[in-house]
Every structure is written in structure tokens, then in C-alpha cells.
Ligand SMILES: Nc1ncnc2c1ncn2[C@@H]1O[C@H](COP(=O)(O)OP(=O)(O)OP(=O)(O)O)[C@@H](O)[C@H]1O
């Protein structure tokens with residue numbers, strides 16, 4: 001082959017000297033391997049604290065100087081290491097945690113590779129001081145960048161102290177890339193908290209430049225869990241505790257409003273090991289679907305326990321990723337546990353009047369209210385559209401007057417009685433302890449969505465055949481997508497099929513979306529589907545389609561509403577799940593308490 005580029009054509013094979021293949025020295029092998037395991041001071045702390053946990057310690061102390069650059073010392077009161085095994089502790093591929101090949105498939109310790117201490121020793125000046133409970137004294141062994149001395153008798157308590165000085169002293173490139181002491185220390189304390197959360201039976205302390213900055217006593221699980229969360233999250237954590245025959249899921253999940261653009265407040269543990277896992281993160285997000293804005297990560301502390309043989313922990317150099325044998329089971333378990341918890345909880349403490357905030361309607365109450373209202377409105381969502389009025393509110397017949405005899409006042413919170421519409425967009429009502437402001441579109445959208453979901457779960461949505469099918473251009477990926485979602489579209493009342501490589505025809509369309517242009521609707525749906533990077537599963541797709549339908553069919557900002565419609569809308573708010581947020585996760589309701597008003601008007605001393 002001829003190369004025209006000068007630097008390539010000038011590359012002459014014969015001028016490149018070839019060296020013979022050589023076995024690397026063990027010290028160099030370790031230094032290279034250390035690059036994988038030890039990225040920064042926090043990695044050292046992680047490995048050493050994991051070792052202390054594996055050694056059965058009940059107290060672990062971590063001492064840091066200069067962000068870990070000068071010194072890291074981990075002291076534990078665990079089992080200790082016998083003097084004659086100290087050189088092996090620093091050797092690579094040497095571990096007490098795997099005794100046979102088969103053990104690799106049922107790991108129940110944090111460590112298993114026999115690699116961490118060798119790696120740390122290869123890139124620092126490290127020492128192990130250790131004493132077994134039945135030994136008269138301790139022994140110490142030093143390792144200077146891979147040069148390991150003989151163990152010497154020394155004074156020391158039962159347990160193990162590992163000291164690591166001058167990290168990366170012999171790998172200057174790594175040392176240069178370390179960030180400032182504050183940043184590195186931040187990583188260290190975050191790492192320690194992650195390790196401490198699933199181990200409330202161990203007390204921890206963290207000392208930075210001689211000052212104790214963190215102290216975690218032995219405590220109850222729940223108290224320890226919240227140690228990792230910002231203080232104001234603590235109160236609002238919703239406890240999870242579900243288990244099947246083999247898997248248990250415990251922890252806390254945060255109110256939807258605590259979701260953040262990054263997954264900073266998410267702590268996931270598998271059998272006590274902090275892990276990152278995009279399936280679990282996805283399951284969590286799905287559980288919050290419709291309660292948080294897309295792309296936001298809910299706050300959660302999830303502790304999953306399962307038989308070690310059902311998960312492979314040997315897939316990542318820092319052991320922070322795992323592979324589940326049956327990931328869809330874990331996904332389903334987490335998603336449904338989270339969803340169920342959220343449905344049973346009051347989610348918007350600052351946007352719901354106290355009357356309902358303190359006691360969200362029980363299922364039986366809710367059912368009764370729903371039945372009574374349904375009786376009044378005949379049906380909460382007529383299958384055929386209401387008489388042509390603008391705006392059409394399919395779930396609330398616009399012309400129904402409220403009969404005087406309708407027994408609303410007793411069971412319903414006050415806010416539904418007098419409410420006014422402002423700027424044809426917001427509803428303002430008095431609540432038990434102040435006032436609430438409702439975004440009419442967002443609330444109606446949620447009501448429609450819940451109604452549609454209930455209908456689809458009972459059967460197919462009613463649709464109308466178009467006299468003349470309408471067509472839209474769609475090719476390639478969009479055609480594939482259509483084929484995939486055809487059965488789902490049918491369930492929601494849309495019949496559409498390819499009529500050649502570049503076009504699609506719509507044959508029927510849901511009755512209640514009569515006001516919408518079918519071509520516009522399907523075009524938008526296919527466009528959105530095409531932009532998804534991860535192929536959504538059938539359930540996600542169904543939600544997506546229902547979201548779109550609800551959004552398009554709901555009253556809009558700017559639509560005037562009659563007093564009857566306003567009342568009906570507010571009444572329905574108490575009958576549906578997740579009324580606090582629209583299906584896109586934005587709030588439907590904001591609350592202002594009398595106390596807030598007094599504060600703003602400076603009527604009190606606050
Ligand atoms: N704090 C400690 N207390 C008691 N024994 C320890 C302690 N730290 C290390 N050891 C012993 O030294 C061995 C080597 O530790 P190292 O961290 O290098 O490997 P590992 O924990 O077995 O596996 P991994 O490389 O996955 O961490 C351990 O298997 C354990 O027997």
C-alpha cells in the first residue's frame with residue numbers, strides 16, 4: 001500500500017530497532033498493576049478500610065495528612081495478621097480470602113484478588129504493624145516501592161495499623177496529577193462514608209491534619225444510613241424493606257424534590273459493597289417516573305443482599321461494578337419497591353395542605369371517594385369526547401353543574417370549596433393552613449395520565465377508524481421503531497402500518513384524542529423514539545405514549561375554566577396517585593402557609 005502522508009510514508013520499518021521480548025520485573029509489574037487499582041489517595045483508603053472490614057474490626061480509624069499525599073494511616077482492631085504471613089500480605093496475588101478456585105464464584109468478602117497491598121506498596125512507602133489476639137507482641141514490616149524488608153517485633157495493640165507515606169513517590173506522573181489537598185480529602189471522606197453506611201456495627205473516625213472531622217459511633221442501621229445524606233434530607237427519607245426468598249432490599253429513598261442532575265446522593269450497595277450500576281440507577285429512575293424531571297437522579301440509599309453466587313464481583317479493577325446473573329429480576333424488584341413506596345407516601349410536604357399532608361387518603365378511602373365522584377360524574381373519563389366546547393376536558397364533563405345535594409363538603413379538604421382561576425392558568429384556593437396554587441395544565445395532565453393508565457391496564461383504549469387513512473413520511477429507523485411499537489400503539493387505540501419504505505399510514509386513532517392531528521402526533525412520537533439512545537422497554541414506551549397523550553389532551557395554560565370545572569379538577573386531585581407532580585415530574589401544586597405569609601409581611605419576629 002502506498003502512503004501519501006509524509007510522516008507515514010517516511011516511516012520506514014527497517015529503521016525501527018526491535019527489542020527482544022522480556023519478562024518484566026515483579027516490581028515493575030506491580031507498579032503497572034497499581035495504576036489500575038490505586039488512582040488517588042481515596043483508592044488507598046478504600047482498599048485499606050475494606051481490609052479492616054474483612055478482618056472483622058469493630059473500630060476503624062483513618063488518619064490523613066495533606067490530602068493523603070504525606071500520610072494515610074488506617075488503624076483497626078480486627079483479627080490481625082500472623083508475623084510469618086506479613087511478607088505475603090505485601091505480595092501480589094496473595095490472599096487469605098480465596099481458599100479454592102470455586103470460592104471465586106461465591107465471594108462474600110470485600111477483597112479477593114490479593115492485589116491491593118501489593119499495589120499500594122509498589123507506589124508508596126508503606127508499613128504494616130499487626131498483632132494477633134494471642135500473640136505477646138506485634139510485628140512490623142516495611143515496603144518501600146516494592147522493596148520488602150523482613151518483619152520485626154514491635155509494640156502495638158491487637159489489630160492492624162497500615163501506614164502509607166509519600167504516595168506515588170516513584171511514579172511522578174501520577175503524583176503530578178493529584179489535585180489539591182482539599183479535593184483529595186473530599187474524595188477520601190466520601191469514600192469512607194460510602195464504606196461506613198452498610199456497616200453500622202463498626203465505629204469509624206476520620207482525622208484530617210490532626211483534627212477529628214468525622215466520628216460515627218456504632219449505631220442502628222437507619223441512623224447510619226442517613227449519615228451520608230445532607231442534613232435536610234434526613235427527615236424526609238422513606239424507608240424501604242422488601243425481600244423475597246433470596247434477595248432483600250433495604251434502605252431509604254428521598255422525596256422526589258431531592259433528585260439532582262447528578263447521582264451524588266445515591267448510594268448503592270451489594271452485599272455491603274458500594275457499587276455503581278446503571279441497571280439499578282435506571283430501575284430507581286423508573287420507580288420515580290413522573291415524579292421527577294427527566295434526567296434527574298433521585299436520592300437513595302439502597303442496600304441489596306443476595307446469594308454471592310448470583311453475582312459476579314470480579315468485573316472491574318476497583319471492584320466497584322458487578323454483573324448480576326439475573327439483572328432484570330433486580331431491576332423489577334427495585335422499580336416496583338420504589339414505586340410502591342412512593343405511591344403510598346405523601347410526596348409534597350410544601351405543596352399540599354396539612355389536612356391531606358399528615359394523612360394521605362388510605363386506599364379504601366380513596367376508593368370510596370372515587371366511587372362517589374364517579375357516580376356523580378357518571379364516568380371520570382368518557383370514551384367519547386365531551387360536547388364540543390373549548391377547552392375540552394375529557395375527564396370532567398364541562399357542563400355538569402354541582403348539585404346542591406352533592407355530599408362533597410364533609411369528606412373533602414377545604415381547598416376544593418372556593419377556588420379562583422388567575423390568568424386563565426392557575427387555580428388559587430384556601431387550604432387548611434394557608435393557600436395553594438395549582439398549575440391547571442400540570443394537574444389535569446396528571447389526572448388524564450392516571451386515568452389512561454388505569455384504562456390501558458384494563459384493556460384497549462377505544463379508537464375510531466379514519467374514513468380515509470392519513471399518511472406520514474417515515475423511513476429507516478423510524479419504520480423499525482414503528483414495527484416494534486405496533487402492538488403497544490394498538491393498545492392505546494392507534495393503528496398504523498408501513499405502506500412502503502418511506503411512508504406510514506394511520507388507520508385509527510383514539511376517540512378521546514379527536515381534537516389532535518394524528519399525523520402530528522405520530523410524527524412527534526417517532527421523532528422522539530428515534531432520539532432515544534437506549535432502546536426503552538415496552539413499559540417505558542407505554543408510559544412515554546401515555547405521557548404524550550395526557551399532555552396533549554389536558555387543558556392548557558390560557559384556557560378559561562368554569563367554576564364547575566375548577567371544582568371538579570380540584571376534587572380529582574385527591575383521588576389520584578402522584579397528584580403532586582405532572583407525568584414529566586414538574587410540581588402541579590405549590591403551597592404557601594400562613595406562617596410563610598406572616599414571615600413575608602414581617603408580622604412576626606421570624
Ligand atoms: N487490616 C487487616 N487485617 C487483617 N488482615 C489483613 C488486613 N489487611 C490485609 N490483610 C491480609 O492481607 C491479605 C492481602 O490483602 P490485600 O488487600 O492485598 O488483598 P485482598 O484483600 O485479599 O484482596 P483485594 O486485592 O481484592 O483487596 C488479605 O487477604 C488479608 O489476609
Ligand SMILES: [Mg+2]
Pocket residue numbers: 047050051110111112116117
Ligand atoms: Mg483487600
